[in-house]
Amino acid sequence: MKFIADNTSIPIPKVYCSFVHGDRAFILMKRIHGEEIPTAWKNLQESGRRKVYGQLRATLQELRSLQPPPGTGIESCTGGSLYDSRIKQCRGTRFGPFKTVQDFHFWLREGLQASELRERETEDGSEWRDLEKMAAMQDAGSWPPPVFTHADLNPFNILVRGDEVVGVLDWEFAGWTGWQEALEQFLDPFPEKLEMERTRQKWWGEV
Template identity: 35%
Template sequence: MRMVSSCTRIPVPRIWTHFVWDERRYIVMSRVRGVELSSVWRTAGTQFKEAVAAQLANHFKELRTLRTPYGSRICSILGGPVRDFRLQYRHTGPFEDEDDFNHHGARFNHDIEFLPADMQELVAAAHSIKHDIVFTHGDLALRNIMVDGATVTAIVDWECAGWFPEHWEYCKSIFAAEWGEERDPWLRRALPVYYLEAEADSMLVRHLWRPLV
């Protein structure tokens, strides 16, 4: 959050301090005005949703201007393992490049030969596309967006942030599954859209992903 705050105009809480106590990590941060977007989204009107989606689009466009110092590596902000609840393990990597990430992370370290032929083709096609490595929030769920009226006051919960392929933000937002039946039209306004990659990722999640808890 400190990097995002110092390098962009994206609203995030101010970090006062962080510490480890009883083998747990804690962060003390400023209180953000407003409420979680999840508490008002489903009853909100079209004008409200348009305003929020437009702000998010601007914020994530700016986030994409950050450049990785680690080349093709998929990794944390400091170049180490990533934390991501969609991957095979919550802490995993770093991955040397996107091919390594696709096989050992996105595919849960499985080959795809056991999938039906049409699924194999879809996953292979999606994973053959090369993407830029960009800074990614990694958990753009409604609960992690704070609003005061129709103003986005903060994007919170950056624990899954890191350097990922550019389509990962969109795929992870679908994985979060909080946008409801009207999710896709509004999500497409807030983030760049990657249809093929998202379809392949949703298929892998349905067939291979298992929660750790």
């Protein structure tokens, strides 16, 4: 959060201190007065919703504009491991860092090589072709450098007051990562990468 506060204009809670008590870590932050988007949305007119979309687009573009240090792979803002409880193979543990986006994708699909599926029968022969296409895209050498990603930007982590975004919360999963699925309302779409990600989710879970 300090990294975001020091390098962007994104509204986040001011952090006063952090500490460990027992086996749990705590952060003391300034409270932001606002409503979570699911609560506020029903009271917003279409013009207000469009304004919120525009602010979210600007927020993500500002995150994407942060330049990673030379040699940055898939890692936290301090170069260490990441955490995401939605990834089934790391629930309860941290993962990474990874030197390249390709290494991260290979880990996400649990080391699967598309060639391994060619001898397997499936109910739908197109399924292995989808997997092969996904793996080919993931393993391609043309991936851009990692971008800084919140990684849990759901409506409950966004506070608004009226039609103004006043707080973005819960940066626990944040770090330098590859492309992530995002809504077209506030991020330019990447249809081929979205297709790749949907195939991966079908076989390996949510994230």
